[in-house]
Amino acid sequence: MRRGRKQQPVSREAGLCHQAWLGPLRDGVNAAGYTLDQLASRTGYSKTRISTLLRGVESYPTWRITYSVVHVLGLPAWPLRRLWAAGAREADKNQRWIDKHIGEVPYLQPELQPVAYRALKDSMTMHYTEYAVAFVLQIPRARWIVAETFDLLWFRWADAVRSPDVRRYAWLLLRDRVLQRAQRHDDGRPDLRAAAFHTVVQSNIEDPGARFEEINELADFFDLFGHLPPDQLDISVLRYLCGLDADVLPVVVGLSPARVHTLDHHARGALEHLRLRHDDPGVITP
Template sequence: MTTSLTPGPNSDPAPLRPGRKLGPITITAGSAHRAWLEPTRERYLASGRTLSDLSLSVPLAKSKLSELLRGLGHYPRWEVIHRLAEELRIPGWPLHRLWKQAALDAGKTRDWVDRSTEGTVTIARFGPPLEHDALRLMAAEGYRRYAAAFLPDDARDAAVEDAFAILWLSFDNALASPDTRRYAWNVLRATVKAKADHRDHRPVLEKAAFDTVALREQTSPEGEMMQLAESMELFAAISRLPDTQLDVMVLRRLCGFTTEKVSDLLGIPLAAVRSDERHAERFLEDTIETIELPPATGGTTS
């Protein structure tokens, strides 16, 4: 299943341009490919440039540029993307990070990635917008702890860094959205879900079962196995919750965040956090006969 990683387009209308309208991204493009392709397309569509114009500077014919911007054909080499980024004034470092990850996901070797980067101008790691840095300071730890409920450590860290790279590329959209925190959380959630294991089209939470307080307190192998079985059933039920209720339960009951911190991370009102938690509890109580939820924090984790 492909998950879109850019939650919404900029509300400003794109400039009119001559020629045929650019077609949609192919459904076969994976989530990692879309992570850099969608913001690149948005930048192209907002630029007023034409494919004919870009083909004078980027070493591709107009038809091949169209294929590139739709995710068709062979996965593009970095030197082409680098030239395109220069023409469209796209930040090079986050784009390269996402391009490289998608190349590896597409089956390209690290040698191919390294050779594709040879001969290009050194990627200057210019800093992101100040608001992006401020958001990272506020949210990064919460993002990591949320991602850890679905992913092992290496994939967790990669998902968080990918989310901030995507956010950097689409930060104009984030600033134009009703709430930058909500926009950023949607990016983070989509990135984590794209990397997580799924069952019935829902992200799998079972890894969190090995780190519950109740499980750590068991002293006998029999108690550990019984608690593990109950936790697996509970987390399977949590994974069936609607997205926001799922997020609230993971952040409140598995990560131990206060309702105030959850509100800040999700970019939703406190009342909405409390309502989502109550609805999630009712669903879980109706779904599982014997249920013992991990306790909610009283207000110490910020």
């Protein structure tokens, strides 16, 4: 903040949904250069309450005070209202509480989404959902994460269009939201073993013993994905778990075809290397 003290960090007590919208809201305050005094003057709330809002401390904020800051910053209110409502549910607020506080701000401008944003959303929703399903397994939960991602993307659209590539910006945002909810090993690696239960191959095996053996083999293989660097992991999941064609991958992840080809090549080499070590822990590796 200009001419003021540096913002204090977000409370660790804030939930994932709360943090999801609080981060870009704080970024908006910083970009506008407002001090707490200026925000208090423009919103009509005290510095203490604005500071509490921006730090994510104490009780979950009402929509009214949240909207007051969004309005001052000139940020889109509709996606933030949905994100705010998700955070309220995460904070154990019931629907009656949510509706009551939304009703305190009775009118918003019509929801007019940018044309380029709508086009990106329409073309990527299915692919993003497939990627999310690979990590969280449940289709409704995956759809919710993708919806959260696109609301965050619209809320941060000004930043997205200033980035080198909007598609890449959107993909990294999705990856972050998915991995926040993914199952993990104790060492922090994503745990993709459960995806073995959802493959077409194993579902077509009628013999229970053969099916169990196939699931075990697939689970071991999918678990190796968690060792890959993030970009290689993305390409491997999209291509080998989600079944996306190679020519679609660059558009989805926002990278050049040459870069995607290189990532795929290195990922396949790394997976083979890891598989050999898994099958024979005593193998000598460079």
